[in-house]
Amino acid sequence: MKPSLLGLALSLVALPGLRAEEGMWTFDNLPLASMKEKFGFAPDQAWLDHARLSSLRFPGGSGSFISADGLVLTNHHVGRDHIQAVSGQGRDLVKNGFVAATRDQEIKVPGLELYTLVAMEDVTARVAKAAPEARQAELGRIQKEIQDRTGLRSEVVKLYQGGEYWIYSYQKHTDVRLVMAPEVRMAKFGGDADNFTYPRFGLDFALFRVYEDGRPYHPKAHLAWATEGLKAGDLTFVTGHPGSTARLETQAQMLASRDVAWPERIRALDALRGALVDYGRRSPEHQRQVAAQILNVENSLKAMNGYLAGLKDAEALARLAKAEQDLRAQVEADPALKAKAGGSWDAIAKAMEVRNALWREQALVDTCNSTLLGHALTLVRLPEQAALPGARRLAEYNDANVEATRRRLLVDRPYHPELETALFTHGLKSALEGLGAAHPFVQAMLGGQSPEAVAKAAVAGSRLGDPAVRKALLEGGREAVLASRDPMLLLARKLEAPNRLLRQRIEDEVNAVVAEHGGRIAGARFRIFGKGVYPDATFTLRLTYGAVSGYPANGTHIQPFTTLHGLFDRALAWGPEAEGGAWSLPARWWERKGRLALETPYNFAHSVDIIGGNSGSPVLNRKGELAGLIFDGNIESLAGRYYYDARVNRGVSVDARAILEALGKVYDAQHLVKEITTK
Incomplete structure (x- = not known):
């Protein structure tokens, strides 16, 4: 029976040829025939x-x-926490931007690790041989085996809700340095009001560099900068990590997400935003400490x-719902599929009833927004988990992941006791x-005191903000x-115990x-539709x-490109005071406006299928x-989290031409322009 999966519900099966642009495809299973059919082009293996x-x-x-010397391009908002981490009192690199004039000025970022995907191995057949209750342990063994064999960081990847299991192996880069970042006003132009809208005028990029053995790293591959700009209708590709x-x-x-998970998450995050905003009002230095986090929470x-x-x-x-009914009908019509699925x-519906009932408790019986309590919980669990059989360990403490957990514990990141207390x-x-004063977890944590008193005393008396203290405790072990x-x-x-028991349930x-x-x-689904x-x-x-394409909205048609001219027009139209200066430009942009080719394409929309995590992906x-x-x-x-609508779903990108224009003519970074345009 041919599946009737039209309209928005096509996202459930993504049949090639029906919606050519739809899909976040793995590199082992690309719809090359569909690309070729619609666009007259499909990349070969060397390209991929x-x-x-x-x-x-x-x-x-x-x-x-983006260069042979390990220069890395990403979004400002992807790197913002790390830019914040290398700022300090009197040096606000998020607010004011940064350009390293020489490589000696590039700033090492503590704790930042980047990963390159080197190999992918399908281990579905091996996992399928294990009993359902033993599969996690078997995956851990396979992961550790491949990690030991390759010397690379290996991760378990579950695809198709468990229909396939893969091990992805990564080369890890641990010496990463900040090279350039524009002012946050440019990266976040328009503030939260313009976020997730189009037309856009954001210079949301930042440059880092990977080092190895104290010298710039020479990657096996890097992207050449485009010699010709895009135009409407051009085919684009995005490689990234949705x-x-x-x-x-x-x-x-x-329905569980609609009725419980998202409302609960939104409520909790909105309350956290309020706490961060209140903290930032204490002084300019307090605001600097939380500015990046507030932007992330608002996003x-x-x-x-x-x-x-x-x-x-x-x-x-x-x-x-109709798509699910159609699939279930086909399963019911096949005796073998019916017996299996x-x-x-x-069964999943019953599991969702359990998840809904436990959602708030699971979210709150945790580290309560405390970085120090998170460190402490890791220190308590490391020896306890090591004593357990592999099948009974929490995922972050299994043989393949425990070293990464140890490394994260020892990273030296900026620590602000007053912020930690708040x-x-x-x-x-x-x-x-959320749980009430009678809940055992609340009673254990507060001991009859107020939250303020417990937090103030615990932070003031703790030495876990010092990585040397954490290291000594780690090396000292359980005793x-x-x-x-x-x-x-x-x-x-x-x-530890209530959190672990909830996690286990x-x-x-x-x-x-x-x-x-x-x-x-x-x-x-594989049996009916194939891959x-x-x-x-x-x-x-x-x-x-x-x-590259516009789309219909608000009774008109949105054009695919914006320009630098539009950036200045929008700044003038709103003025410097609107929404706390959301559309104001830094002084140097006005001072150097005459240098710019204002017709330069700035941002563009294209019909690529993306979601959070794709931020910073190259086009x-x-x-x-x-x-x-x-x-x-x-x-x-x-809405693309749940379905793709080709009529209006658009990714929004910074045009490569705008990045060069800004680097060379506003930020006096001709040395970087030369590096990224050198073949």
């Missing part, structure tokens, strides 16, 4: 390998090598509200309000941790059920493609050259 090896994964985002989509989820999972809030709005679209949800939708107080208040009277370690011991009653039955549904289905995003390297032309930089999607793209 070069793009893959040039691509980088950042924490929470993407990037790429974080998470839920297009293959069941209706029960989507997440707008995205989450967009995801929720997508699930509240009754027409779209009805089409998704016929009951899987109901955030811990907020977290404890949230637990008290040193048990002997310590550090107040954060004492609190961590109270937190979620794992057993929710995650394991979804993994098992999601895998069964995926197997049925024309693309997997949901998993923050692993994907390729998506589409044309490639047919030659595999860098033609732009993904930094956002329009508001319509947020």
Whole structure:
């Protein structure tokens, strides 16, 4: 029976040829025939390998090598926390920007690690031989085996809700230095009001450099800068790391997200934003400490509200429900598929009831926004988890991941005790309000005191903000941790058991059920549709493609390009005071306006299928050259977490021509222009 999956619900199966631009495709399963059919071009293996090896994964985002000397391009907002980390009192690099005039001036970023995908290995057959309850342990063994064999960082990648398992192996880069960043006003031009909208005028880029053995690193591949600019209708490719989509989820999972998960997350994040804003009002220095975090929280809030709005679209949800009904009918009509997956939708629905009931408790029985309590919990758990069989360990403490957990514990990041106290107080208040004073966790953490008193005493008495102290405790092992009277370690011991038991219950009653039955549904989908289905995003390297194109909105048609002329026009139209200066330009942009070719394309929209995590992804032309930089999607793209609508879903990118124009004529960084344009 031919599947009837039209309109928005096509995202569930992504059949090639029906929606050519749809899909965040893995590099082992690209719809090359569809590309060729629609655009008259499909990349060959050499093109794909070069793009893959040039691509980088950042924490929470993407990037790429753009020179033979390890220069890296990403978004300002992807690098913002790291730019903040190398700022200091009297030197606000987020606000004022930064250009390293020489390589000696490039600033090492503490704790920043970048990853290049080197190899991918399908281990589905090996995992399938293990009993369902033993699969996590088997995956851990395989991951460790491959990591030991290759010497690379290996990660388990679950695709198609457990229909496939892969091990991705990465080269890790740990010496990363800041090279250039524009002012946050340029990167975030228009503020939260313009975020996830189009037309846009954002210079959202930053440059870093990877070093090895104290010298600039020479990558195996890097992207050449485009010699010709894009125009409307041109084919573009994006290689990056989309974080998470839920297009293959069941209706029960989507409804649980609509009714519980997203409202709870939005409520909690909005409250955190309030706490950060209140802290920033104390002084300019307090504001500097939290400015980047506030922007990140506001970005997440707008995205989450967009995801929720997508699930509240009754027409779209009805089409998704119809697609699920069609798939279930085909499973019911096949005796073998029915025996395997016929009951899987109901099993997942029951698991969602458990998740809904535990959601708030799981979120609050945690480290309460405290970095120090997080360090303490890691120190408590490392020896305890090491004593357990591999199958019973939490994921971050298994043989393949425990060294990374240890390294993260020892990273020397900026620490502000007053901010730590404010955030811990907020977290404890949230637990008290959300769980009630009678909840055992609340009683254990507060001991009859106020959240303010507990947070103030714990932060003031703790030495865990010092990485040397954490290192000594780590090296001292279980005995040193048990002997310590550090107040954060004492609190961590109270937190460890209830947090672990909740995590275990979620794992057993929710995650394991979804993994098992999601895998069964995926197997049925494979049987019916083959691998024309693309997997949901998993923050692993994907390729998506589409044309530079506008779209209909607000009774008109949005053109695909904006220009530098439009940037100045928008700044003048709003004036410097609107929304706290959201559309104001730094003085040097006005001073150097006469140098600029104002007709230069600035931002552009294209029909690529992206989501959060793609930020910082390179935009490639047919030659595999860098033609732009993904930094956002329009508001319509947020529903793309659940379905893709080719009419209006657009990625938003900085044009490569605008980056060169700004570097050379505003920031006096001709040395960087020369480096990235040298063949």
